[in-house]
Amino acid sequence: MVTAENLAPVLQVDRLSYYIPLWRGYLVRQPAGALRILDSTSFELYSGEMLVLVGESGSGKSSLAKTILHLASPGFGRVMYRGQDLAQLRGESLRAVRRKLQLVFQDARAALNPIMPAREVLAEALAPGERIRPNERILELAELVEFSPALLSCTPGALSDEQCRRLGLARALAAEPEVIVYDAPVRPDADQAGLGMLRLLRSLQSSLSLSCLFLDRSPSPAYRYADRVGVMYAGRLIELAPQEELSRHPLHPYSQALLAATPGIRGLPGDKVLRLPGESPRPGNLPGGCRFHPRCRYVQPVCLEADAEWRQASPGHWVACHMV
Amino acid sequence: MSAFIFRRAVWLLPIMLVVVPSACLLLQVSPSTLCDGRGLVLPASHSLFAAPENGSGWQSPVGNSIRLMLVGAALGLGLGFPMGLLAALGRGNWLDKSIQALCSLFISLPGLVLAGLVLGVMAWMGKAGATPDWEKPAAWLAPALVTGSGLLGFTARIVNEALLQALGQDYALAARAKGLTEREMVIRHLLRNTWITVTNRLTPALTSLVLGSWLVEAVFGYPGMGRLFVQAILQGERELVWSGVIIYAFLAALAGLVADVLAAALEPRLREERQR
Ligand code: SF4
Numbered sequence: 001m002v003t004a005e006n007l008a009p010v011l012q013v014d015r016l017s018y019y020i021p022l023w024r025g026y027l028v029r030q031p032a033g034a035l036r037i038l039d040s041t042s043f044e045l046y047s048g049e050m051l052v053l054v055g056e057s058g059s060g061k062s063s064l065a066k067t068i069l070h071l072a073s074p075g076f077g078r079v080m081y082r083g084q085d086l087a088q089l090r091g092e093s094l095r096a097v098r099r100k101l102q103l104v105f106q107d108a109r110a111a112l113n114p115i116m117p118a119r120e121v122l123a124e125a126l127a128p129g130e131r132i133r134p135n136e137r138i139l140e141l142a143e144l145v146e147f148s149p150a151l152l153s154c155t156p157g158a159l160s161d162e163q164c165r166r167l168g169l170a171r172a173l174a175a176e177p178e179v180i181v182y183d184a185p186v187r188p189d190a191d192q193a194g195l196g197m198l199r200l201l202r203s204l205q206s207s208l209s210l211s212c213l214f215l216d217r218s219p220s221p222a223y224r225y226a227d228r229v230g231v232m233y234a235g236r237l238i239e240l241a242p243q244e245e246l247s248r249h250p251l252h253p254y255s256q257a258l259l260a261a262t263p264g265i266r267g268l269p270g271d272k273v274l275r276l277p278g279e280s281p282r283p284g285n286l287p288g289g290c291r292f293h294p295r296c297r298y299v300q301p302v303c304l305e306a307d308a309e310w311r312q313a314s315p316g317h318w319v320a321c322h323m324v
Numbered sequence: 325m326s327a328f329i330f331r332r333a334v335w336l337l338p339i340m341l342v343v344v345p346s347a348c349l350l351l352q353v354s355p356s357t358l359c360d361g362r363g364l365v366l367p368a369s370h371s372l373f374a375a376p377e378n379g380s381g382w383q384s385p386v387g388n389s390i391r392l393m394l395v396g397a398a399l400g401l402g403l404g405f406p407m408g409l410l411a412a413l414g415r416g417n418w419l420d421k422s423i424q425a426l427c428s429l430f431i432s433l434p435g436l437v438l439a440g441l442v443l444g445v446m447a448w449m450g451k452a453g454a455t456p457d458w459e460k461p462a463a464w465l466a467p468a469l470v471t472g473s474g475l476l477g478f479t480a481r482i483v484n485e486a487l488l489q490a491l492g493q494d495y496a497l498a499a500r501a502k503g504l505t506e507r508e509m510v511i512r513h514l515l516r517n518t519w520i521t522v523t524n525r526l527t528p529a530l531t532s533l534v535l536g537s538w539l540v541e542a543v544f545g546y547p548g549m550g551r552l553f554v555q556a557i558l559q560g561e562r563e564l565v566w567s568g569v570i571i572y573a574f575l576a577a578l579a580g581l582v583a584d585v586l587a588a589a590l591e592p593r594l595r596e597e598r599q600r
Contacts, residue, residue: 071497095503103501111494113513115520124512125502168498175502 009044010179010211011068011101016041016077018060018067020283035283037063039291040077041237042310043230043318045179045211050202052214052222052243054258055232056280057186061215062106064232065183068213069101070094081179099127102172106183106215108164112156118167119152125174141170144204161185165197177210184216195221219262223247231255234280234291237310241317251319253296290322298323329585336577343573351566386571388458389548393537393575395468397530400475405522407476408483413510415488423480430477435536439470439543458547467544471537478529479522486521490514516590523587530579535572 019034038060045051055061066072068079070086079086081097089097105111112121122138142149145166156164165185172180182201201212202225216222219229223243230240231254239252250256257276278295281287287294289304296303300323308320411423430438446466458464469476490496491514499509541550549568556564 066497069501071500095505098501099503101501103498105494105498107494111498113495113499113517115517116513124499124504171498171502 008047010047010082011045011213012080013041013043013045013068014078014080016064016067016079017075018063018072019075034075036286037235037283038067038074039236039286040307040310041232041235042077043237043240045213047211048205048209049227050205050212050214050225051228051230052216052219052226053230053232053237054216054219054222057217058234058280058282059232060235061217061232062183063235065103065106065181065213065215068181069098069103071103099175100178101181102175102177102179103181104165104168104172104183106185108168108185109156109159109161111168112164114156117153117155118147118159121167121171122152122174125171127174127176137174141174144173145170145200169197169200173204173208179211179213181213182215184214186217198222198225201225219259231258234286235283236291236320238292238321239319241319245317249317251313251317251324252292252321253298253323254292290320325589328588329581332581332584336574336581339577340570340574344570347566347569347573351562385547385549385552388546389537389541389550390575392464392468392471392541392546392548393534393579395464396471396537397475397533398472399468400472400529400533401479403472404476404479405483405519408480408518409487409515411480411484412487412491424484427477427480427484430473431481433473434539435470435474436539436543438473439467439540442466442470443543467540467546470540470544471533474536475529475533482522482525483518486518487514490517520587520590523583523590526583526586527580530583531576534576534579538568538572 016038017036017040018038019036021034022032023029024032041060041064043051053061053064063072067074070079074087081101084097086094086097119138122141123134126134126137138152139149141147142152147163147166147170151159151163156167159167169180169182180201182197184197198214198221201210201214204210205212214222214226219231222229226243228240229243229246230237231246231250231252232238233252233254239246239250239255241249246255247259250259254276276295281291281294289302289306290296290299290308293299293303302322306322308322310318310320313319313324407423407427411420414420433441443466487510496509496513499513500506504512538548538550538553540546541548542554545551549571552564553568555561556568
């Protein structure tokens, strides 16, 4: 396993936020607050590691993925790739960095041009140096992700969801990236497929020296293959720790409840399921202070006033909670 | 592809089989001057097809009308597509807004009213009055533009909508993520998809272009079928009205066929589906 801290970070995400501004007024537009889709989320991705972020749908995972790649422009905060601030890059240099950071979209089918055959999808994504002998490389990529070469002439309409997903991964790999951001699908029956993809990614990781950010809905499939695990809640990363550490000592009350509710994760204090009252808030009506306070057992007056700082509780174990 | 065109063309037969008798029936029962008790004669060698002395068949009223429709359609599509593109790429700027306004105008104003307006403006500029020389292409411009205006507005709006929608799709994001430039992305991924959307929805716009053209012709005094058609109605020339109805119905059905063939040529999947 990679011991993350002694390696250089490939990607630094610093207080990243993504807001959608709201307007009101019939004749004159006036700002009326914003939807806070993603809020001050910070973490680092180290070379060669598998970082899994878990959070239910609506917790900002997809927005995080798109914001990291600067496919959606962040409201605040910044993303650094090997020390370069992505927001400072323009034109050719931005495109070059984008090729190094590849995303496998949550909805793999929607991310494929409906009229473009698989072969063309891959050909277009090839690194410029490889366009000389594209066919061999395309076959190689298909083999890498276990995508049948017979399907290369098909358009997405003729492919299954699983095949679209593999094609999406092959397209990401075609650019010879350093980082793969994998946004796992939301369908509840996708766990098994998700596990397969995770295993595949894990094996590709070492041969292609990839760093991988895996965004998943539930912690169970992710756990076995992760180096570090982060937990997202209502648009913010609220805890981040090495996998073992998080299983043993989840610090944030939400992480505790989430892990307790997930079968197959050992080492929790007591074995009882902690039930959370209520539901996750929507981006339009986040509670003030700590976004978890209406559901938290340990809530204190300070929790209603200010959001908790992101800090290290112990080396490598980050959390955002006043009471830790 | 030729099989598809053939099969699609065969469908013209039943359409015409419905149109011809029903036009006949309507004329028989109509209480106007059109009904004088005589039977209907087949529209064989009418003045509609008569070319002027020493002219070709293209200069007969029918030929003139078809030419006007073709030029109108070409102008509508040819101007509408880039306008929609400009509007979509310049989201929200003044160009986008003025194109949108123009499109709403073109779509909502009937050709008849627009033709009147254009004539009014031309008169005000001192350009109208004398009968224009229809041999000159410049004289065509105004009626052809008015004929194509509905199609122009429609095309621009569909292109704009389809592009905006496609720009927000994940596959556009994916193209950006691959490191394509904005221009490569639009050209390689979006234009063709947009064009498919346009051709898929072209049928009603093309048929209404055909059916709207005779009014425009009549207002401009263009030497096509439209003028003769109006005269025929006013003077109760039944055969002429009947032939006119049939010719227009045929052209409208043909326009639908052209739109379908265009759509199928771009999207093979569609071809297979419609063949079934
Ligand atoms: S900050 Fe307060 S409300 Fe929020 S999770 Fe911690 S204890 Fe609960």
